[in-house]
Amino acid sequence: xxxxxxxxxxxxxxxxMASAQEYTATFNPGYKPELSSDEGGFWYQVDKLEESIxxxxxxxxxxxxxxxxxxxxxxxxxxxxxxxxxxILRNPHFNAGMYPNGMMHVWSGLLLRTTSEAELxxxxxxxxxxxxxxxxxxxxxxxxxxxxxxxxxxxxxxxGLATLGVVQGAMSFSRxxxxxxxxxxxxxxxxxxxxxxxxxxxxxxxxxxxxxxKSKEKESVxxxxxxxxxxxxxxxxxxxxxxxxxxxxxxTKQSEYVANIIPYYFDFMSNHLELQxxxxxxxxxxxxxxxxxxxxxxxxxxxxxxxxxxxxxAIAIEQYxxxxxxxxxxxxxxxxxxxxxxxxxxPDAKNYLEHYLAVAPNATDKDMVQYYIxxxxx
Numbered sequence: 001x002x003x004x005x006x007x008x009x010x011x012x013x014x015x016x017m018a019s020a021q022e023y024t025a026t027f028n029p030g031y032k033p034e035l036s037s038d039e040g041g042f043w044y045q046v047d048k049l050e051e052s053i054x055x056x057x058x059x060x061x062x063x064x065x066x067x068x069x070x071x072x073x074x075x076x077x078x079x080x081x082x083x084x085x086x087x088i089l090r091n092p093h094f095n096a097g098m099y100p101n102g103m104m105h106v107w108s109g110l111l112l113r114t115t116s117e118a119e120l121x122x123x124x125x126x127x128x129x130x131x132x133x134x135x136x137x138x139x140x141x142x143x144x145x146x147x148x149x150x151x152x153x154x155x156x157x158x159x160g161l162a163t164l165g166v167v168q169g170a171m172s173f174s175r176x177x178x179x180x181x182x183x184x185x186x187x188x189x190x191x192x193x194x195x196x197x198x199x200x201x202x203x204x205x206x207x208x209x210x211x212x213x214k215s216k217e218k219e220s221v222x223x224x225x226x227x228x229x230x231x232x233x234x235x236x237x238x239x240x241x242x243x244x245x246x247x248x249x250x251x252t253k254q255s256e257y258v259a260n261i262i263p264y265y266f267d268f269m270s271n272h273l274e275l276q277x278x279x280x281x282x283x284x285x286x287x288x289x290x291x292x293x294x295x296x297x298x299x300x301x302x303x304x305x306x307x308x309x310x311x312x313x314a315i316a317i318e319q320y321x322x323x324x325x326x327x328x329x330x331x332x333x334x335x336x337x338x339x340x341x342x343x344x345x346x347p348d349a350k351n352y353l354e355h356y357l358a359v360a361p362n363a364t365d366k367d368m369v370q371y372y373i374x375x376x377x378x
Contacts, residue, residue: 021180021183022187023129023132023133023180023183023184023187024132025080025132025133026132026133026134027132027134029079029080029082029083030082030083038141038144039100039137042100042137042140043100043101046099046100046101046103047101049099049103050085050087050099050101050103053087053089053103053105054087056089058089058090058091059087059088059089059090060088060089060090060108060264062264064260064263065088065260065261065263065264066086066088068260069086069088069106069120069124070086072117072120072121072124073086073104073124073128075121075192075193076121076124076125076128076188076189076192077128077188078191080128080131080132083102084098084102084104084128084131085102085103085104086104086105086106087103087104087105087106088105088106088107088108088111089105089106089107089108090107090108090271091107091108091109092107092108092109092112092268092271092272092274092275093107093109094107094109094110094113094206094209095107095109095110096110096123096124096127097127098127098128098130098131098136099131099136100131100134100136100137102131104124104127104128104131106124108264108268108271109268109272110123111261111264111268112265112268112269112272112284112288113202113205113206113209113284113287114202114257115254115257115258115287115288115290115291116198116252116253116254116257116258116291117194117251117252117253117254117256117257118189118194118195118198118250118251118252118253118254119198119201119202119252119257120257121188121189121192121194121198122185122189122194122198122199122202122203123202125184125185125186125188125189125192125199126181126182126185126199127181128185128188129180129181129182129184129185129188130173130177130181132184133177133180133181133184135173135177135180135181138177139172139173139174139177178232179235182199182232182235182236182239183235183239185199186199186236186239186240186243187243190243190244190245190250193248193249193250193251194250194251194252194253195250195251195252196239196240196243196244196250197237197240197241198252199236199240200233200234200236200237200240203232203233203236204233205287208283209280209283209284210280211279212279212280212282212283213277213279213280254291254292255292258291258292258293261293262293262294265288265293265294265297266297266300266330269297269301272284273301273304273305273308276308278305278308278309281301281305282305285298285301285302285305294326294328295326296323296324296325296326296328296329296330296333297323297329297330299319299320299322299323299326299333300319300320300323300329300330300332300333300336302319303315303316303317303318303319303320303322303323303333303336304316304336306319307336307340313340313343316336316340317337317340317341320333320336320337320340321337324337331356331359331360331363332356332360334352334353334355334356334359335352335353335356335360335363335365335369337349337352338350338351338352338353338356338369338372338373339353339372342372342375342376345376349372349376350373350376353369353372353373353376354373356369357369357370357373
């Protein structure tokens with residue numbers, strides 16, 4: 001059969017499933033398997049992994065941010081909320097995941113891509129749906145049915161935080177499971193009052209972002225274990241319309257989301273730039289600017305982006321100057337201006353560097369900045 005016809009057939013089949021199915025959890029709140037069972041053994045291994053995450057230097061423990069993400073999770077998870085523990089991890093990639101024992105991880109790179117509470121809810125509800133449908137233990141059993149894979153499966157859960165993405169990739173869900181998670185996730189979004197169309201819009205954005213990446217990082221970590229077909233976006237958009245109650249108002253809560261992320265935005269975006277994914281960064285900044293993230297920070301990161309590109313120092317200088325033109329701006333803009341202007345022996349270089357030290361007297365790089373100031377004087 002022609003591949004296009006196969007795609008049409010599958011789309012029609014899944015659409016029928018979507019229209020007829022109302023998803024529910026496969027276990028009751030507070031469920032815990034017997035330790036002697038294979039599921040209990042898996043929980044035991046994941047519990048050990050969770051212990052390492054609790055003390056990881058990559059864990060972001062700020063109470064305000066954790067409370068915010070946890071509250072969104074609870075709106076979606078309902079009576080299962082007390083049994084879910086959320087860990088926010090410093091990692092610039094787009095990813096989130098959940099495990100059968102109730103451990104959820106959310107990466108800082110995800111919080112840079114979502115620009116509203118509804119978009120964050122789209123990701124969290126998808127992962128909660130995998131949890132409520134017991135998808136991961138199903139995949140775990142399939143993996144362990146293969147003797148050689150079983151050795152690998154036992155090994156990577158003992159390797160700690162660095163393997164979280166590997167765990168997800170190794171236990172990639174089936175098309176049916178992904179459809180369940182998508183549609184069950186939409187049910188959870190609608191029940192919580194979030195605009196359901198934001199799910200398909202977000203997946204489409206993240207997929208398109210990867211097309212702008214010219215670096216070696218060709219694949220989103222999330223999409224390494226989740227499908228990214230156009231059919232999926234179509235099904236999500238169609239189902240969102242079906243689930244809507246015409247007599248109810250749904251919210252995106254964009255301003256609330258931006259307000260909660262702004263205190264961490266500069267730090268998270270600085271971490272992302274270390275990847276030097278220039279194409280992705282361009283797309284991200286355009287989206288973040290439209291969403292209402294601080295103009296001074298946006299201009300600063302446009303400057304950082306230009307600095308990473310070839311022969312774009314003039315544009316970088318222009319963007320750093322734009323950044324400091326706003327009443328509230330990052331002190332680092334003065335430092336970067338000073339560094340760039342030392343290349344042309346500009347007399348302004350010293351002034352910008354000295355101003356940086358004046359506004360950031362406890363900067364960890366003050367010795368290096370002082371070195372540049374002295375070099376300008378020579």
